[in-house]
Amino acid sequence: MDFLVLFLLYTLVLLLVVVFICLCSDHIVDAVAQIFHNVVPSWLQHITQNAVHSHCQSRNITFVILHLVLEVAVFAEYSWEILGACLELEFHWFYLLLPYGLLTVNTGFFFFSCVTDPGTITKSNLQQCLQVYSYDEVVFRRNQFCPTCSLEKPARSKHCRVCNRCVQRFDHHCVWVNNCIGALNTRYFLPYLGTLMLMAAYLALLTAAFLLQVVVLSGLMLGSYQDADRQEWATAINFIVQLAATPVSCCICCSQTKRPTNGLNKDMW
Numbered sequence: 001m002d003f004l005v006l007f008l009l010y011t012l013v014l015l016l017v018v019v020f021i022c023l024c025s026d027h028i029v030d031a032v033a034q035i036f037h038n039v040v041p042s043w044l045q046h047i048t049q050n051a052v053h054s055h056c057q058s059r060n061i062t063f064v065i066l067h068l069v070l071e072v073a074v075f076a077e078y079s080w081e082i083l084g085a086c087l088e089l090e091f092h093w094f095y096l097l098l099p100y101g102l103l104t105v106n107t108g109f110f111f112f113s114c115v116t117d118p119g120t121i122t123k124s125n126l127q128q129c130l131q132v133y134s135y136d137e138v139v140f141r142r143n144q145f146c147p148t149c150s151l152e153k154p155a156r157s158k159h160c161r162v163c164n165r166c167v168q169r170f171d172h173h174c175v176w177v178n179n180c181i182g183a184l185n186t187r188y189f190l191p192y193l194g195t196l197m198l199m200a201a202y203l204a205l206l207t208a209a210f211l212l213q214v215v216v217l218s219g220l221m222l223g224s225y226q227d228a229d230r231q232e233w234a235t236a237i238n239f240i241v242q243l244a245a246t247p248v249s250c251c252i253c254c255s256q257t258k259r260p261t262n263g264l265n266k267d268m269w
């Protein structure tokens, strides 16, 4: 079975599992909870429940650290494998340094999303918050009080049970920035999401351009390779996709070809 078929099968199974989990999530959670309750010792259940509570139901920096680790991993991969090879292929330095600029801007918005007060409602600013939005008397009604804070609820405000506070124009609690997203930090959170999306799309495009350049310059489409039985095969699209899926291979390919040639050295593959 060749690589493309395996890859398509893997994608299909993954999608089916995701659809299955989405459709049956309630039953799955109930079944897992029941198994967990019957099989796992009570002391371990207690520890697990505390861990889940501390990580999902109260503020903590676990996901902030995970976010930073993932970004470092992505840029280490980019700097280590893609950047040098693209320089060898004479990509313009501006296009190669642009991701670092986006990363700097994104990190700035990320930082401000984390540390800026989202619009906490207190006794001192309550009257001011009550004036901002009018009540629709459908979702937000007058003279309703937060049972936890004992403060009148301004329109479009909501109590965040993770942070234990009422927030003006509450949107959601984001674990990735370990903060609520509300009236005062949406201005940082939306550009953070925008630059994150831009950065991911740009890195994907740059990597695709690099791989395409390697395939074109090496004349890979015209080459051939030998299998384990030393039988020679023409390079088909599935072989190229398999090679492109491992950037290290392409970097080696790039360093071996350097400049365009009319054909491919058959022994190279």
Ligand SMILES: [Zn+2]
Pocket (backbone or CB within 6 Å): 146, 147, 148, 149, 150, 158, 159, 160, 164, 165, 166
């Ligand atoms: Zn409240």
Ligand SMILES: [Zn+2]
Pocket (backbone or CB within 6 Å): 160, 161, 162, 163, 164, 172, 173, 174, 179, 180, 181
């Ligand atoms: Zn919150």
